[in-house]
Amino acid sequence: MAIRADSYSSTAEVKAFTRHLLGGQSAFNTTTRPRGTELEAFIDKASGVLNVAISAGGFAPSAVRANTTAKLSCDDWVTNYAVRYVELTQRGTGYSEQDGSRTASFNLQKSAKEFVSVNSLGFINLGVSQNIKKSDGLQFTGLTEQSQRTDKDDSSLEQPFASRHQFNNPQLGTGVD
DSSP states (O other): OOOOTTOOSOHHHHHHHHGGGSTTOSSOOTTSSSOHHHHHHHHHHHHHHHHHHHHHTTBOHHHHHHSHHHHHHHHHHHHHHHHHHHHHTSOOOOSSSSTTOSGGGGOHHHHHHHHHHHHHHHHHHTTOOBSSOTTTTOOOOOOOOGGGOTTTTOTTSOOOSSOTTTTOOGGGTOOOO
């Protein structure tokens, strides 16, 4: 197995943080815990979650990977979570709120969404194009006065329940025309 083309990070980057778990081996392989193929799966899974969050943020993951600086930050995020996965394969202290707890490794989707949210402006400033913007789908709906609208008698459209200036008394000269 190999790391997918749409993934971030590498086994070498994860190894830099988890060398103490190799038990004398030079790299993750079939004798280490986790095995090399398991580590590659960890990297792919974390990358998949990040790619979904990137897509939800309106960016194409391929556009983020094409920008070397943006990719570095994504590599770092995936490395962080792959290291957490590797550490989870070792004996732990449990699932409490105390030091050494393993609960911090279980909020991957929320963390990916926050990562993209925090870095969106940076991605845009680096030149990563945003395919879908939050403003897409919005349109101008401020129409003219009811009396000037071309569709005021079209019963197939929702019409305002009141018209503007209906309470102005033109005899008092205070109406706005």
